[in-house]
Amino acid sequence: MVAEKVFTQLRRGTLEFCVLALLQGQERYGFELVKALGEVDGLVTTEGTIYPLLARLRREGLVETTWRESGSGPPRRYYQSTTEGRQALAAFTADWERFRNSVDTVLGRGRQG
Amino acid sequence: MTNVQNDADRLVDAYLEYLRTAAEPLPANRRTELVEDVTAHIAEERAAGVSTEAEVRAMLARLGDPDELVAASTDGLVLVDRQPRVRAREVVALLLLLFGGLVMFPWFIGVYLLWTSDRWKLSEKLLGMVVWPFGLMGSIALLRIPIEPPTWLAIGLGAVILLAPLAATAVLLKNAQPGRSAT
Numbered sequence: 001m002v003a004e005k006v007f008t009q010l011r012r013g014t015l016e017f018c019v020l021a022l023l024q025g026q027e028r029y030g031f032e033l034v035k036a037l038g039e040v041d042g043l044v045t046t047e048g049t050i051y052p053l054l055a056r057l058r059r060e061g062l063v064e065t066t067w068r069e070s071g072s073g074p075p076r077r078y079y080q081s082t083t084e085g086r087q088a089l090a091a092f093t094a095d096w097e098r099f100r101n102s103v104d105t106v107l108g109r110g111r112q113g
Numbered sequence: 114m115t116n117v118q119n120d121a122d123r124l125v126d127a128y129l130e131y132l133r134t135a136a137e138p139l140p141a142n143r144r145t146e147l148v149e150d151v152t153a154h155i156a157e158e159r160a161a162g163v164s165t166e167a168e169v170r171a172m173l174a175r176l177g178d179p180d181e182l183v184a185a186s187t188d189g190l191v192l193v194d195r196q197p198r199v200r201a202r203e204v205v206a207l208l209l210l211l212f213g214g215l216v217m218f219p220w221f222i223g224v225y226l227l228w229t230s231d232r233w234k235l236s237e238k239l240l241g242m243v244v245w246p247f248g249l250m251g252s253i254a255l256l257r258i259p260i261e262p263p264t265w266l267a268i269g270l271g272a273v274i275l276l277a278p279l280a281a282t283a284v285l286l287k288n289a290q291p292g293r294s295a296t
Contacts, residue, residue, distance in 0.1 A: 030150055030154065031154055031157040031158075038175075045177075046176065046178070046181055047154070047177065048154070048176040048177040048179075048182040049182060051147060051150035051151065052147060052182065052186040053185065055146055055147070073160055076153070077153070
């Protein structure tokens with residue numbers, strides 16, 4: 001129960017960098033992003049909340065959008081990472097690896113002792 | 114088959130309608146974008162084969178509660194409950210002050226509402242009493258007092274007696290906005 005709360009927070013904090021990671025070297029439209037994130041276990045609980053997140057990333061200048069015609073149906077909003085987005089992702093990745101190793105180390109030590 | 118289609122459509126329509134309503138407190142551009150994105154998402158899902166009622170239900174469940182989507186869109190915003198500019202309570206108070214005197218007793222209710230309102234300052238509540246006892250009936254009663262012969266002064270006085278309550282009411286109505294009370 002406590003872990004559930006923690007993971008809700010963790011997901012909220014890390015999901016935007018997962019979005020940025022999926023946009024490196026490749027532009028994607030919203031639905032495609034949502035589905036790609038949904039395929040990863042335990043990352044997305046409510047698909048719809050990814051759209052407000054994308055809107056926020058654009059407001060913060062980490063992604064840009066362009067409308068493109070789709071073969072079928074209405075035009076799609078495509079997202080691509082900006083330079084700021086790439087930099088933010090690089091900074092997060094370095095911190096995340098350090099953080100993950102630290103937590104793993106302490107959890108492992110606890111298990112042994 | 115057509116019935117199945119209709120049920121699925123109805124579910125989608127109800128979901129989007131709920132979302133539109135829930136998103137009303139958002140700034141217009143955020144609201145439009147959220148509804149647009151979710152509408153496009155549903156269209157993509159349905160184009161990809163989601164068609165039966167059960168499938169549509171599962172898709173909407175994956176999308177999430179509209180309230181949750183709106184909450185996720187409030188990032189960086191401060192949502193404030195905006196009160197109506199003039200509440201019915203104050204309008205009733207002013208109407209009773211003006212016209213309640215016609216049948217006497219309601220005027221006292223008007224006075225009660227005036228003094229218990231949190232929208233007016235003390236000075237404005239006193240001004241409310243310039244609306245003569247029993248309101249316009251009071252004015253009419255005062256004007257009935259015969260002054261012989263009618264002079265310009267008497268006519269001027271009559272006009273003041275009649276117009277003062279109306280002017281006071283107008284001032285009180287204008288000042289009955291939220292967030293400026295003295296109490």
